[in-house]
Amino acid sequence: SELDAIIETMEYYQFKKDDLVVEQGKVGTTFFVTHHGRLEVLVNSNVMNTLAPGKAFGGLALLYNCPRTATVRATEECGVWGANGATFHKVLQDNAQKHFAENRKFLDSLRLFDGLTSKQKDRVGEAFFTEMFEAGSRIITEGDATTALYFVKKGELISYQGGHVKTNGEFVDGKEISRLGPGDCFGERALMNHDQQDVTVISNHKCECICISVSELQEILGADLSACLERNFILLGLKKSPVLSQFSGTQQYEIVKSMQVKDFPAGTKVEDSYRFAIVIEGKLTGMARNKSITLERGQWYEDGAIHESASGSPDMRPAASTDGKADLKSLVVAEGGARLGLLTKDGLAAALKELGLSAIGSAEEATDYTRKMVLAKKVHIFRHLSQEQTTKLVKSFVLQRYRKGAHVIKQGDMGSSFFVIASGEVTVMINGKTIRTLAKNAYFGERALLFDEPRTATVEVSSSEAELWSVEKT
Numbered sequence: 001s002e003l004d005a006i007i008e009t010m011e012y013y014q015f016k017k018d019d020l021v022v023e024q025g026k027v028g029t030t031f032f033v034t035h036h037g038r039l040e041v042l043v044n045s046n047v048m049n050t051l052a053p054g055k056a057f058g059g060l061a062l063l064y065n066c067p068r069t070a071t072v073r074a075t076e077e078c079g080v081w082g083a084n085g086a087t088f089h090k091v092l093q094d095n096a097q098k099h100f101a102e103n104r105k106f107l108d109s110l111r112l113f114d115g116l117t118s119k120q121k122d123r124v125g126e127a128f129f130t131e132m133f134e135a136g137s138r139i140i141t142e143g144d145a146t147t148a149l150y151f152v153k154k155g156e157l158i159s160y161q162g163g164h165v166k167t168n169g170e171f172v173d174g175k176e177i178s179r180l181g182p183g184d185c186f187g188e189r190a191l192m193n194h195d196q197q198d199v200t201v202i203s204n205h206k207c208e209c210i211c212i213s214v215s216e217l218q219e220i221l222g223a224d225l226s227a228c229l230e231r232n233f234i235l236l237g238l239k240k241s242p243v244l245s246q247f248s249g250t251q252q253y254e255i256v257k258s259m260q261v262k263d264f265p266a267g268t269k270v271e272d273s274y275r276f277a278i279v280i281e282g283k284l285t286g287m288a289r290n291k292s293i294t295l296e297r298g299q300w301y302e303d304g305a306i307h308e309s310a311s312g313s314p315d316m317r318p319a320a321s322t323d324g325k326a327d328l329k330s331l332v333v334a335e336g337g338a339r340l341g342l343l344t345k346d347g348l349a350a351a352l353k354e355l356g357l358s359a360i361g362s363a364e365e366a367t368d369y370t371r372k373m374v375l376a377k378k379v380h381i382f383r384h385l386s387q388e389q390t391t392k393l394v395k396s397f398v399l400q401r402y403r404k405g406a407h408v409i410k411q412g413d414m415g416s417s418f419f420v421i422a423s424g425e426v427t428v429m430i431n432g433k434t435i436r437t438l439a440k441n442a443y444f445g446e447r448a449l450l451f452d453e454p455r456t457a458t459v460e461v462s463s464s465e466a467e468l469w470s471v472e473k474t
Contacts (some may be wrong), residue, residue, distance in 0.1 A: 001110055001377075003004070003462050004092070005086060005087060005091055005161045006083045006091055007083075007088075008086060008087075009083055009087040010033075010036070010081045010084075011081070011082050011083035012079060012080075012082075013032075013079065013081075013082055013300075014077075014079050015037075015074040015077070015079075015080070016077055017074055017076050017077060017276050018073060018074065018075075019073070019089060020058070020071060020072070020073050021039060021057075021072040021073070021080060022058055022068050022070070022072045023068060023071050023072065024042070024043065024044070024067075024068050024069065024070050024071040025067050025068060026068050026087070026240060027067055027069060028058055028067070028068045028086075029082065029085035029086075029269060030055070030058060030082040030083065030085055031054045031057070031058045031059050031082065031083040031085065031088050032072075032080045032081065032082050032362055033052060033054070033080065033081045033083075034051050034052065034053050034055050034056075034057075034059050034060045034062055034078065034079075034084075034414060035079040035080055035081055036053050036078060036079050036341060037053070037075075037076050037077055037078020037079060037441070038050060038051065038052055038074075038075050038076055038078065038362060039051040039057075039072050039073060039074050039075060039080075040073055040075050040079060040167070041070050041071070041072055041075060041139075041169075042070060042071045042072075043071075043143070043144070043284070044071045044143075044262050044407065047167045048070065048079070048141070048165045048167075048169070049165065049167070049169035050075075050167060050168055050169060051072070051169070051313070052167070052324065052408065057070075058072070059088075060147060063277075063320055063400060066145070066147045066213070066214070066215065069144060069145050069147065070175060075217050078470050083282060084115070085177065087200065094342045099128075099130065100125055100126060101129075103120065103125050103128040103210060104122065104152075104212060105126035106165070106210060107121055107124060107125050107128070108121070109183060110151060110183065110185070111183075111232065111235060111249065111253055112185055112188065112228050112229075112231075112232045113228060114231075114253065115435075116221070116224065116228070118195055119222065119335055120221065122129060123162070123220045124217070124220055124221070124241050127212050127213070127216040127217070127220065128210050128211070128212055128396050129211055129212075130153070130208060130209070130210055130211070131150075131208075131209050131211050131306065132206070132207070132208055132209075133157075133203040133207045133208075133209065134203065135205050135206055135330075136206065137202065137203045137207075138165075138169075138171055138195045138200065138201070138202050139157065139186075139201045139209070139292050140186070140187060140201050140204065141165060141171075141197065141200050141201065142160075142161065142162075142163075142196075142199055143196050143197060144196060144197045144199055144442075145196060145197075145214065146187060146191050146195070146196065147214055148187050148192040148211050148212060148213050149185065149187045149188055149191060149211065149212050149214065149217060149347075150183045150185065150187050150201075150210070150211050150213060150417065151183060151184070151209060151210045151211070152180050152182050152183065152185075152186075152207065152208075152209055153182060153208045153209060153210050154182060154207060154208040155181075155182075155203060155204070155205045155206055155207030156180065156181050156203075156204040156205050156207065157179070157180040157181055157186070157199070157201050157202060157203050157204055157207055158176055158178075158179055158180070158202055159176070159177045159178045159179070159180060159196070159199045159200070159201050160174030160176055160200045160201075160202065161174065161175050161177050161199055161200070161201060162174050162175050163175070163200060167359070171200060171202060173184075175456055177199060179204070180191065180201070184200050184402075185232065186199070188229050188232055188233075189233065190354050190392065191214060191229060191314060192226070192229040192230065192233060197271040197439060198463060214246075217233045222380075225449065227275065228394050229308065230261065230280060230341075231256060233278075233280060233298075233341075233432045234256050234259060234261075234278055234280070234341040235252060235253065235256050237278040237298065237300050238255065238256060238276065238278075239252065239343070239431055240300070241276060241300070241302060242374065243302065243370050243371075243373070243374050244276060244302075246370075246373045246374055246377045247373070248387045249264040250355075251351075251352075251355055251387075252357050254351045254354055255298075255343065255348065255351045256353070257358075258343065258347040258348065258350055258351035258354075259276075259341050259342060259343045259347060260341075260342045260343075260344075260347070261280065261339065261340070261341050261342070262335060262339070262340055262342060262418060263337065263338075263339050264282075264339075264340065265333065265337050266332045266334065266336060266337050266339050267332060267333060268332065268333045269331065269332055270284060270332065270340070272286070272301070272330075272331050272405060273304065274301075274302075274342050274343060274344060275343045275344060275345045275347070275348050276300065276301075276302050276342075276343040276348075277300060277301055277302075277341065277342050277343070277367065278294060278298070278299070278300040278340065278341045279297050279298065279299050279300070279338060279339075279340060279467025280297065280338075280339040280340060280341055281297060281337075281338060281339040281368060282297070282333065282336055282337050282338030282339060283295060283296050283297075283334035283336075284331050284332065284333060284334060284338060284340075285331070285334050286329060286330045286331035286332060286334050286391050287329045287330050288329070294334070295410065335343070347443060348370070352369060356443070368399075369394060371422070372394045372397045372469060373390070373395075373423065375392050375420045375441065375469055376390055376397075376420075377390070378392055379420060379441075379443050381446055386458075395470055396471050396472070397420075397470070398469070398470050398471070399422070399468075400467070400468050400469075400470055401466070401467050401468075402422075402465065402466050402468065403464070403465050404460045404461050404462065404463060404464050404465065405460065405461060405462065406460070406461045407458060407459070407460050408426060408459045408460070408461065408468065409429070409444075409445060409455050409456050409457075409458065410455060410458050411430065411454075411455050411458040412454050413452075413453060413455050414452070414454055414455070415445055415447075415448035415453075415454070415455045416472055416473045417445055417448060417450055417470045417471065417472055417473075418443065418444075418445045418446050418448055418449050418470065418471050418473075419438060419444055419445050419459075419468045419469065419470050420441070420443045420468065420469045420470075421438060421440055421441060421442050421443070421466065421468055422463065422467040422468060423436065423440055423463045423467045423471055424439075424463040424464075424465055424467060425437055425439045425440075425461075425463040425466065426444075426459050426460060426461050426463075426466060427459070427460050427461075427462040428440050428457050428458075428459055429442065429457060429458045429459075429460065430456070430457045430458075435457065436460060438459075442458075444459055448473060449471075449473050450458050
């Protein structure tokens with residue numbers, strides 16, 4: 001068996017107190033399992049973990065073909081078993097071949113590698129291998145060297161920033177940034193920046209990940225690797241948009257394909273009216289709501305005309321996002337230049353048309369469509385509709401404008417329309433008595449879609465004007 005092949009090559013090693021078993025930065029050829037005694041793991045001279053009998057170490061350097069990522073030192077007299085690196089690699093390669101078909105199919109589901117040729121995907125699939133992690137396992141640690149790219153196949157992991165690792169290996173005081181599930185990737189941002197890991201990732205449940213070493217990925221893809229990582233970086237930003245995140249994964253990817261990536265020299269003025277723009281490299285400076293702002297890598301802004309309230313995280317936060325139109329002005333590229341991912345309104349219209357939304361032929365219609373999409377997703381009774389059903393619903397919405405005092409519906413009338421408030425406020429009255437006030441994104445009249453009965457209340461516009469999206473039962 002595979003395990004027997006590794007065990008047959010194992011040799012026993014003894015070490016005295018303070019002996020170095022492996023040394024950070026040096027090339028490793030052996031995988032170790034502790035037999036007796038204790039050892040400590042040091043990264044940049046800081047103790048990061050303690051190893052008791054039965055614990056393994058030294059596998060990263062062999063798995064990812066990279067220098068040792070930590071130093072392991074004996075804290076007392078100890079014994080360890082070491083497996084030959086060449087045999088270790090051969091077992092991994094044989095295992096990868098056995099699971100090639102399965103891994104290749106999984107590879108096709110990963111958006112990161114869309115655009116690669118079939119031959120390139122085959123080579124990436126051959127280099128994939130599987131790692132299993134028990135609940136609470138720390139897969140990568142903030143500040144570690146970037147040695148591999150990970151893709152979640154099963155289970156859930158949590159990404160943290162900050163915090164620290166105690167000498168017993170326990171991770172504490174980190175701030176949760178995101179949760180990762182099947183199809184998600186981690187390690188790619190640090191790889192794209194040629195930097196150390198910027199997050200710590202810990203498995204929340206038992207997880208299965210597909211991994212590939214950085215060196216093999218670079219050898220297989222060459223220049224295409226940068227394009228893949230950049231596209232994925234933009235897609236992550238798009239997923240944070242309160243509007244564009246409402247589209248399905250396939251639709252989001254089509255939108256990313258319609259975006260332009262441009263390099264701007266320092267001092268260049270940048271339009272603030274793009275439908276969506278994200279800083280890939282560099283910085284922008286400008287004004288938002290009469291305050292100076294700086295947009296750094298990973299920050300983004302949207303066309304304020306259809307921007308709903310949003311909250312961001314430290315790595316992907318909207319720089320100027322509040323309810324209503326954002327007064328983003330005077331954007332200028334800072335010293336050193338900037339690289340931006342840009343989505344124009346016409347680009348969004350073209351993407352939506354490519355997706356089969358043939359009724360959309362202009363930037364205005366695309367803006368209108370995305371606005372209705374957001375409203376539909378925010379209505380509780382529509383949340384469980386499929387993407388296809390939501391699209392059909394959105395196409396049936398009609399915008400209606402009312403002035404103050406207008407009766408949208410009247411108590412006792414038969415109803416057949418359902419309304420969502422796009423802007424403004426309305427008052428709900430029963431028998432002439434005010435019951436409540438409804439504002440933006442609230443809805444009313446839903447019983448008219450389900451039952452043939454008279455309206456149970458009157459709804460009157462209380463703001464100077466109001467815009468309502470309506471849909472008929474038929």
